[in-house]
Amino acid sequence: xxxxxxxxxxxxxxxxxxxxxxxxxxxxxxxxxxxxxxxxxxxxxxxxxxxxxxxxxxxxxxxxxxxxxxxxxxxxxxxxxxxxxxxxxxxxxxxxxxxxxxxxxxxxxxxxxxxxxxxxxxxxxxxxxxxxxxxxxxxxxxxxxxxxxxxxxxxxxxxxxxxxxxxxxxxxxxxxxxxxxxxxxxxxxxxxxxxxxxxxxxxxxxxxxxxxxxxxxxxxxxxxxxxxxxxxxxxxxxxxxxxxxxxxxxxxxxxxxxxxxxxxxxxxxxxxxxxxxxxxxxxxxxxxxxxxxxxxxxxxxxxxxxxxxxxxxxxxxxxxxxxxxxxxxxxxxxxxxxxxxxxxxxxxxxxxxxxxxxxxxxxxxxxxxxxxxxxxxxxxxxxxxxxxxxxxxxxxxxxxxxxxxxxxxxxxxxxxxxxxxxxxxxxxxxxxxxxxxxxxxxxxxxxxxxxxxxxxxxxxxxxxxxxxxxxxxxxxxxxxxxxxxxxxxxxxxxxxxxxxxxxxxxxxxxxxxxxxxxxxxxxxxxxxxxxxxxxxxxxxxxxxxxxxxxxxxxxxxxxxxxxxxxxxxxxxxxxxxxxxxxxxxxxxxxxxxxxxxxxxxxxxxxxxxxxxxxxxxxxxxxxxxxxxxxxxxxxxxxxxxxxxxxxxxxxxxxxxxxxxxxxxxxx
Numbered sequence: 001x002x003x004x005x006x007x008x009x010x011x012x013x014x015x016x017x018x019x020x021x022x023x024x025x026x027x028x029x030x031x032x033x034x035x036x037x038x039x040x041x042x043x044x045x046x047x048x049x050x051x052x053x054x055x056x057x058x059x060x061x062x063x064x065x066x067x068x069x070x071x072x073x074x075x076x077x078x079x080x081x082x083x084x085x086x087x088x089x090x091x092x093x094x095x096x097x098x099x100x101x102x103x104x105x106x107x108x109x110x111x112x113x114x115x116x117x118x119x120x121x122x123x124x125x126x127x128x129x130x131x132x133x134x135x136x137x138x139x140x141x142x143x144x145x146x147x148x149x150x151x152x153x154x155x156x157x158x159x160x161x162x163x164x165x166x167x168x169x170x171x172x173x174x175x176x177x178x179x180x181x182x183x184x185x186x187x188x189x190x191x192x193x194x195x196x197x198x199x200x201x202x203x204x205x206x207x208x209x210x211x212x213x214x215x216x217x218x219x220x221x222x223x224x225x226x227x228x229x230x231x232x233x234x235x236x237x238x239x240x241x242x243x244x245x246x247x248x249x250x251x252x253x254x255x256x257x258x259x260x261x262x263x264x265x266x267x268x269x270x271x272x273x274x275x276x277x278x279x280x281x282x283x284x285x286x287x288x289x290x291x292x293x294x295x296x297x298x299x300x301x302x303x304x305x306x307x308x309x310x311x312x313x314x315x316x317x318x319x320x321x322x323x324x325x326x327x328x329x330x331x332x333x334x335x336x337x338x339x340x341x342x343x344x345x346x347x348x349x350x351x352x353x354x355x356x357x358x359x360x361x362x363x364x365x366x367x368x369x370x371x372x373x374x375x376x377x378x379x380x381x382x383x384x385x386x387x388x389x390x391x392x393x394x395x396x397x398x399x400x401x402x403x404x405x406x407x408x409x410x411x412x413x414x415x416x417x418x419x420x421x422x423x424x425x426x427x428x429x430x431x432x433x434x435x436x437x438x439x440x441x442x443x444x445x446x447x448x449x450x451x452x453x454x455x456x457x458x459x460x461x462x463x464x465x466x467x468x469x470x471x472x473x474x475x476x477x478x479x480x481x482x483x484x485x486x487x488x489x490x491x492x493x494x495x496x497x498x499x500x501x502x503x504x505x506x507x508x509x510x511x512x513x514x515x516x517x518x519x520x521x522x523x524x525x526x527x528x529x530x531x532x533x534x535x536x537x538x539x540x541x542x543x544x545x546x547x548x549x550x551x552x553x554x555x556x557x558x559x560x561x562x563x564x565x566x567x568x569x570x571x572x573x574x575x576x577x578x579x580x581x582x583x584x585x586x587x588x589x590x591x592x593x594x595x596x597x598x599x600x601x602x603x604x605x606x607x608x609x610x611x612x613x614x615x616x617x618x619x620x621x622x623x624x625x626x627x628x629x630x631x632x633x634x635x636x637x638x639x640x641x642x643x644x645x646x647x648x649x650x651x652x653x654x655x656x657x658x659x660x661x662x663x664x665x666x667x
Contacts, residue, residue: 053265058261068144070209076102080098096302099178103137107137120141134185136149148199151179164239173192177189251347270501280320291310333632335625340355343377346659349369362654362657405419407450435453449461449494458477461496462474477519485497530546531545537623544558548564568608570589584598588615588619594619
């Protein structure tokens with residue numbers, strides 16, 4: 001029996017901690033011999049309904065594919081204890097009853113997503129990790145679906161209402177948890193910080209996820225003055241994300257390599273909707289189940305759903321979009337030698353797949369360094385053929401995260417990582433938390449330029465000369481910029497694009513030694529935040545691709561002229577190839593897989609067809625030294641999936657190996 005499978009069986013049977021004696025140092029050994037395994041997901045949220053509002057449609061797409069899903073809720077979400085519409089006078093507070101109603105609603109929603117029947121029964125049990133206890137519910141008709149409830153509540157007296165915050169920073173040694181009405185838990189109690197991490201470790205080890213999903217570790221600010229910041233998101237969402245990222249970091253150290261995806265929360269309501277009407281309606285149908293919006297007959301005295309959501313789920317505009325906090329670029333696949341190289345982040349570590357001249361011969365992934373990297377990298381090739389990587393490092397501490405832009409540079413067959421700082425580092429670490437994901441270009445003179453969104457929601461840049469000297473961070477300005485930048489080059493000229501809610505902005509520089517002017521408005525319309533650039537047959541930058549609201553349309557911007565065409569639904573950045581005057585496009589479709597077009601002339605409407613596997617980040621396209629174009633995704637199963645973009649009508653995806661485990665070094 002596989003070591004992980006045996007451990008999972010022990011944990012499920014006894015619900016306790018199994019001592020593995022993991023006391024030796026660890027080394028990274030990535031096994032290509034391990035057989036592929038299907039995608040499995042762990043969602044770590046603060047409250048029941050966070051996943052329905054912010055992680056969907058990704059959750060329902062995973063369930064559609066029959067994948068294992070474990071959703072974890074750190075708090076009871078007991079609020080004011082009143083299960084009644086917010087605009088009605090409710091009964092007296094019943095915190096245990098309201099928590100039970102929310103859990104009833106989330107069980108019904110998952111049953112509906114997984115089986116089509118919201119009344120499908122669950123098996124509810126108590127789990128033990130040392131002295132700590134928590135509750136799980138397993139869907140009887142689909143036992144690969146599990147919900148876990150830690151039930152942390154706000155203290156009934158004294159300080160510490162921000163239950164996760166004070167548990168994170170140590171202002172309280174332990175926080176109480178309640179026993180929801182009808183729960184199998186024996187009684188109310190309390191959990192320490194260490195016990196919360198022990199429970200998360202047990203759940204991660206049992207579920208064996210390939211992807212961990214959580215909330216926003218650095219939400220957008222609404223107001224900022226004299227060091228005080230008001231965030232757009234719920235405090236519990238923020239600290240749930242920190243607990244999740246730290247749990248994944250410990251999980252990686254204990255031997256497992258997983259991908260992480262985090263999702264924006266309440267700030268979605270300030271941006272245009274990015275879900276197609278069909279996906280939007282399906283998503284909210286499950287929120288209606290959760291909110292007991294149909295008022296169906298119910299024997300539970302506390303109610304069979306969350307009436308504070310009830311029929312008002314659509315009025316909470318933050319659910320109309322699904323937005324990744326760390327969006328993936330389309331520039332992680334690049335030429336390398338006679339072939340290609342692909343880059344991804346698993347558990348904070350950068351990985352690289354390589355392919356030589358043989359298009360079918362991809363290597364097993366190898367670690368190329370980095371530590372505590374946020375999901376997704378941007379890669380750029382310099383004229384000397386070397387590949388440079390850019391990402392963001394997030395170091396979590398009790399006081400909060402420290403974020404810095406990182407540069408990975410090839411050196412003697414390895415990759416050396418250096419910190420480029422942060423345009424908002426200064427004296428206030430709060431400002432530095434909102435740095436965007438970097439994009440870069442190779443300058444015509446052999447230098448590099450890297451661009452990020454800054455705290456003021458403008459664009460900042462830092463440039464390196466051909467002899468390796470980095471200059472200071474410079475502000476390019478802009479207002480209301482979303483975390484989706486594109487940098488393209490043509491000879492000595494560089495252009496940087498960014499989207500706001502309703503504009504596409506462009507900064508231009510005529511030479512590497514020149515300066516960027518003020519941003520110019522290139523396009524007006526309701527933007528969905530998706531922005532990328534296609535590749536050409538020579539591997540250079542092609543048309544800029546801009547998404548519009550609802551995933552309905554896409555603007556192809558070529559030589560300063562934009563043409564809007566149908567986009568086939570879906571979300572996220574679009575990858576593309578322009579060859580012989582014809583364009584092929586790829587994007588995450590409404591089913592979470594790869595939507596792809598046939599070759600067509602830019603500006604013409606093209607039919608989209610579905611292909612490939614569930615994936616993380618965004619698709620990418622690159623052209624090797626022989627002019628052969630390749631498209632790629634990093635699957636939710638951890639494998640690199642690639643296909644040739646030739647003239648053939650049939651798209652055939654092939655899977656490269658997934659990362660193995662981080663195995664213990666032998667003495």
